[in-house]
Ligand code: BES
Ligand code: MN
């Protein structure tokens with residue numbers, strides 16, 4: 001993780017001595033058509049800052065487009081060495097999520113230029129509520145600071161060493177302070193997830209993922225257990241083991257527990273993550289092209305581990321348990337074969353495990369999650385959420401824009417949907433239904449692990465639903481959103497940390 005130091009300042013902007021003072025601007029232009037000209041306006045009440053920027057804003061060179069940047073040296077009458085203006089786009093569309101991205105864009109502007117210190121001025125006007133903006137800004141700065149080039153002998157981008165958020169002194173001061181502290185936890189947790197997802201399969205085996213989760217858990221005071229083959233077999237996790245049996249690397253069953261003092265009844269939220277540290281497809285081997293990307297097939301598990309870090313530090317008044325099923329999916333003499341029939345983990349002695357006909361060994365995520373969901377219920381989870389890079393079909397449907405979401409309970413899903421407004425992440429709900437269930441019926445056993453060519457994201461979700469049973473459950477398919485293909489002004493290309501913020505926000509809504 002980066003070494004960025006973060007602090008909050010309530011000093012007047014003009015007097016702040018800093019390498020770069022970043023200030024936000026919106027485009028106030030409302031007219032349409034060829035006559036329309038951008039009208040960039042700074043989001044500050046500071047007269048000295050306005051004066052320093054007046055000439056360049058009048059020039060028309062800067063349009064205040066989203067994440068557009070403009071740098072001025074020696075801004076007149078300011079203690080700052082440079083003034084960086086960052087656009088939020090059209091005023092009517094700018095939100096607190098634009099502020100998050102703009103802070104990331106400011107950090108990513110200075111990083112490759114060798115500047116290591118930045119002061120970011122919080123917007124001073126509606127609709128940017130000070131506390132929410134403070135949180136978003138520091139989240140965005142931390143997320144922007146992350147670069148994936150950890151194994152370069154000479155790293156291209158060095159971390160920004162110091163980030164100061166400059167907020168207006170006033171009535172909101174203590175709310176801003178606590179939101180800022182929250183934002184640090186959230187941004188760092190998202191980056192922790194990203195650092196795990198970024199690791200290649202040889203450096204992050206299931207065992208090492210278990211160690212990283214355990215170290216993190218100990219450092220933030222979570223309970224934890226990491227089991228391997230023996231326990232997986234003892235629990236009769238036949239679906240999880242059917243994937244793990246084909247790899248020379250032992251699997252890891254990672255359990256993290258958050259049990260706040262004095263909360264001994266009420267709901268227990270169960271977070272279940274797919275932790276395939278490399279997905280070759282198994283005997284149903286994937287084509288070679290792009291196979292290297294399948295190192296990120298543990299991103300759902302990593303999202304749960306990152307969310308648990310944030311939960312431990314932000315201390316909501318509810319019990320949360322995370323189960324991550326980590327294994328490689330490999331072809332091997334011992335690997336399972338298409339046509340094999342596996343028996344999933346039994347929930348209890350009088351509820352035997354479902355039998356699963358393996359049609360395609362590349363549909364392994366749903367197998368490990370099946371037993372993960374059952375185990376989470378057995379450990380007492382009353383509400384379930386899972387995250388997984390589950391299907392290419394979800395990427396075809398939603399592209400790299402929205403994650404897929406599914407639920408067996410509308411009321412329950414509404415809580416997650418509400419959390420998205422705070423997290424700023426995009427998920428789109430997709431359907432479940434009898435017809436999809438029909439598509440995964442097996443001739444030889446209870447269900448099969450693929451449902452044919454069409455509706456692949458829905459049949460995969462329908463498969464998982466069987467193992468959620470009657471428990472309210474949400475499934476997040478993050479296959480398309482967990483890896484950013486092209487760098488954006490506010491975030492590097494590579495792991496995104498998708499779902500961490502939404503899961504956390506959802507947990508905190510209890
Ligand atoms: N991990 C993949 C899904 C995936 C694809 C994630 C692309 C990220 C990007 C998953 O295990 C898989 O292989 N799914 C198959 C299922 C099929 C065999 C029914 C798929 O989507 O092709
Ligand atoms: Mn697969």
Ligand code: ZN
Pocket residue numbers: 276279297362364365389390
């Ligand atoms: Zn997979």
